[in-house]
Amino acid sequence: MSGKLYGVGLGPGDPSLMTLRAVEVIAEAQVIACHSARHGRSIARSIAAKHLRADHIEEALVYPVTTETTDHPGGYKGAMEDFYTEAAARLATHLEAGRTVAVLAEGDPFFYGSYMHMHKRLADRFDTEVIPGVTSVSAASARLGTPLVEGEEVLTILPGTLPEEELTARLAATDTAVIMKLGRTFPKVRAALDSSGKLGRTRYVERATMSGERLAELADVDPQTVPYFSVAVLPSQVDAPTPERERGEVLVVGTGPAGPLWLTPQTRGALADADDLVGYTTYLDRVPVRPGQQRHGSDNRVEAERAEFALQLAQRGRQVAVVSGGDPGVFAMATAVLEAAAEKEYADVAVRVLPGVTAANAAAALAGAPLGHDYATLSLSDRLKPWEVIAERLRAAAAADLVLALYNPGSRSRTWQVGKARELLLEYRAPDTPVVIARDVGGPDERVRIVRLAELDPDVVDMRTILLVGSSQTQTVRRADGEEIVWTPRRYPEA
Known part of the structure; x- marks a missing residue:
């Protein structure tokens, strides 16, 4: 009958932090195995020393290399692989002879521990038990x-x-x-x-x-x-005091098109470290609530006021994150903050812009690669510029055969712009030009469809929608699963 293999966690170093179960297993074991460097001193053995007996069979598993170089043909990885294989074979000999084997491990055996290499090689062949230990963490x-x-x-x-x-x-x-x-x-x-x-x-x-x-x-x-x-x-920052600063900083943070999955590590960290969050309430709701952090939500139509408020907070020594959807530099809050920061009274306030995934890039990825070649980004909203300017830019981009990413295509009070844009584009584009209609990208109501330009229905477009209009080179194909994808080749026929 085969013996039993134990991986014994000894805790972080103080022998009094060994568990009762660890002591019991060492007492039951016939073979004690310990890893060490070539100097032969084993930290694991020193922790358990007073529980070892003269009749214990000890197996010293000595690493052939630790931080030094090796002439093994497989390099460090090859040397260690051979070592683990040989060490497991030595332990298997004891187990096959019916002996109980305890492999001692500092901390916990499965937490960055050497024991796991024995476990992976032996647990499928022998009865095995792992004794957890207090970790160094x-x-x-x-x-x-x-x-x-x-x-x-x-x-x-x-x-x-x-x-x-x-x-x-x-x-x-x-x-x-x-x-x-x-x-x-x-x-x-x-x-x-x-x-x-x-x-x-x-x-x-x-x-x-x-x-x-x-x-x-x-x-x-x-x-x-x-x-x-x-x-x-x-450590935990729940009760950490707010750092005292003579001057704070304003970070304009792009959250991407939806929730936490779209945050970059940089923006996630900036949001977590901020003393104050300032932004449109809908965007603030995407950010987890943190103890001690102040949230200042407002309507979407007060960008200038929001920017000045953030700068004033920073003047009082606060670390302020202005929360913006998508990328803050694309039809969003970065412009408003930088415009306000250009005023003399805020000239000494530090401002940084942290990028985010844009709605255009997110929608394009869901549809395939419609932005694979040159493209232009325009807003169809005529609240901040006349429609005549929008129409002129649409004509120029269409004449240049650019793919178009159209932001802010429509709302409850703006219902005619999409129809006008479609009529204008049909002067330059074929009726079967693919158009990506992407709504609520990344959100619970996400829907992405590909239609033809002549069939673009203004009634299905609202402020949560972005339109990607193909160029003369944009292609579509229906895959075996029935899904239609769209892409724009990177090479023009004349190239």
Whole structure:
């Protein structure tokens, strides 16, 4: 009869944080396996040392390489793969002989642990049980005495070995975080925290619950002193005080065409970090409510007033996010904010524009690739410019054979512009020119249809609709599943 394999989580380092079950399993086991570097000192073994007996058979699983180079023909990955295969074979020999094997693991066996490599190679052949342990994440938070995550906050666990840009993006998009595997990665992790605006709030924990434990502000830590067994902790911000600033900042944030799926990491982080959110109420409703954050909603027709209000808040030292649908620079709030910021009284207020996915790009992706070649973007609304100007620009774009993205095509009080635009475009385009009618893109009532220009019905168009009108080169095809897609080739016939 085969023996049983145990993956035993020992907790973060203090032997008193081992679970009762971990102690029981070690007592029952006949074989104790521990990983170590080539120096032979095993942290896992040191944690469990007082529970080991002279009659335990010990298997030292010594890594052939850790941070140094290797001459293995498969490189680091190949060397480690061979090691795991050989180590699993050694353990399998004991299991086949009917012996109970306990593989000791710092923290939790399935949390960045070496045990999992044994588990993947042996669990399908032998009876297996994993004993969870207290992770270094929980230990670090406890030693800091600071809540790690609360309420609706999102916790992100990151390995410091990720590329710096990836770390920056993920840190920008999360509420709280723990970054593992520091050591030589520390300078890169520090830079990512700085770039994402999180450095000043991040704590450093070294060897939590172990001898030599160190707690510090991460910004104050000397990179030359950081060992592998250390973590960066960005704790809960629910009760964090608002930073004192002489001057705040206004960020004009594009949320994309709909809800959270359309946010970029940059805009998600900006919305989370803001002291105040200012915007059209419909757009503010897309942003999660956060404790301590002030929300200032208003009607869609008061853009100038909204912009000035945001700038005034920033003058009082507030970090302000002006929330805009789609991309803030495309028929949206960026222009209003920058126009107001150009006034002398706001000249010293910092303003940044953070891009978002436009309605045109979102609609185009759902339909295929109608914007694959040159295109023009126009608004059909005559509230801010005369219809004569709109008609002149439509004619020019149509004569140039550009694909057209038509924003604000109609509303309850503007019902004739789509019909007029269709008549004008038919002077330049064939009646069967494909037109994408995209409504409520990304929303619960999303609907995307492809019709022909001559069949475009103004009655199906409203302010939640965008129209993409093809050029003479735009193609459509019906796929095997019955779906029609549209695209504009990147090459003209004469090219």
